[in-house]
Amino acid sequence: MNQSIDLEAAKAAFFSSGGRIIVLEGFQYVPFRQRHHPEPKPKRVKPVKQERGGERKSRAKARTAQVEELAKTMTCGEVAKLLGETKTALWGVAARGGFRFFTPPKPDRPTKVKAEPSQEDRELADKIIALRDAGKSRWGVTLELGIGNCRFARIIAEFDIDFPLQRNRG
Known part of the structure; x- marks a missing residue:
């Protein structure tokens, strides 16, 4: 069935049973009320500062x-x-x-008394010089003498032996 025919039939039935058309009033826009903010509070008067803890x-x-x-x-x-x-x-x-406390003068450190090098160290120093002159490296000397690098360095420093870190190859 056609919708427009059904609508016309419904309207005819409505009017025949005594129905009337009433036109209602449409929506009217009403703006919001104007806002009324409270008046600003007066600024507080700062009390006179009294020196606390004078x-x-x-x-x-x-x-x-x-x-x-x-x-x-x-x-x-x-x-x-x-x-x-x-x-x-x-x-x-x-x-x-803004001041400092007195600091008493520190006593001088006692100078270390160097012990006389032992006979064994003298012999090692002579061997080190001989091996250096023979062209051995520092590592080779420590291996041949069977001593560690620390002892080797101590003997070199004690006897002022000039043993370069790398041999001169030129």
Whole structure:
């Protein structure tokens, strides 16, 4: 069946049974209400800054001056014992105050007494010189004498033997 014929038949049946056509009003656009933001709060007046811990700061300055005076002639450990403070606290005071503690002069290191080279070392030195003159390499000398490189280097340094790292091939 044809849809338009069915539609016409339905309309005729609707009107014959007493139906009426009512035209409804269409959608009307209503814009949003205008926003009313609250008034900005007045800026707070900043209270006048009072120096906090004024007494504490003056005590800290006096303590820093005292520690600085002691630091000219005493080490940090000595000042710590005298004042009953920790070394860490005193290092902090020194860092903030911009001064350093006294460092006593270090004693000179004792010079090492060189022991007299043994007869065995002298004999090895003579053998090393002879093998060097024969054209042996450093490695060959250590193999032939049966000594390690460390002992070989010590003997060369002790007897001031000129043994080049590579032999001169020219």
